[in-house]
Amino acid sequence: MDTIIQSVTTRAKRGPYRRHSDEFKRAAVARTQVDGASVSLIARELKINTNQLFSWRKRFGDEALAGGNAPSQLVAVTVLDTLPASAPVASVPPGVIVLSVGPAQLRLEGQVDATTLTLLLARLLP
Known part of the structure; x- marks a missing residue:
């Protein structure tokens, strides 16, 4: 009859969870x-x-x-139900951004902050 003797080892207990602020x-x-x-x-x-x-x-x-806890900046937005056939996108004056996603249209006029535009596009585009 063979006897196999193996030492029994237990894993060390994990330390407490670290909590970060x-x-x-x-x-x-x-x-x-x-x-x-x-x-x-x-x-x-x-x-x-x-x-x-x-x-x-x-x-x-x-x-x-x-920018951390900085307050959000509001951007003037006009939502149109449909794009009028008489207003082609090519006729948009300089300084205006028109974004059409499906039936919705986003129009940004004036100087737009790059960070705000990045956040808007991230939310709107899939």
């Missing part, structure tokens, strides 16, 4: 918004899981693009 999360997300930034490298530097940082980007990403 919203300021820390926003700062981490802001670092990922810089051109050429690597989310995985930033996560490694901060000693957090990359998936956690991506989760924070979903939660705080729009705030970081808008």
Whole structure:
């Protein structure tokens, strides 16, 4: 009769969950918004899981693009039910942006902030 003796090992218990403040999360997300930034490298530097940082980007990403807790800026928008046949897009005066998505039309007049335009397009376009 053979007897196999194996040592019994138990896994060490996991430590307590780390809790990060919203300021820390926003700062981490802001670092990922810089051109050429690597989310995985930033996560490694901060000693957090990359998936956690991506989760924070979903939660705080729009705030970081808008400049943290900065108040939103309003943009004058006119919504038309249909595009009149007598107003071709080529006749739009300079300084006006007309975006047609399906039956909806977005018309931006005057000088438009690039950040605001980026957020609008991200929300409107699939």
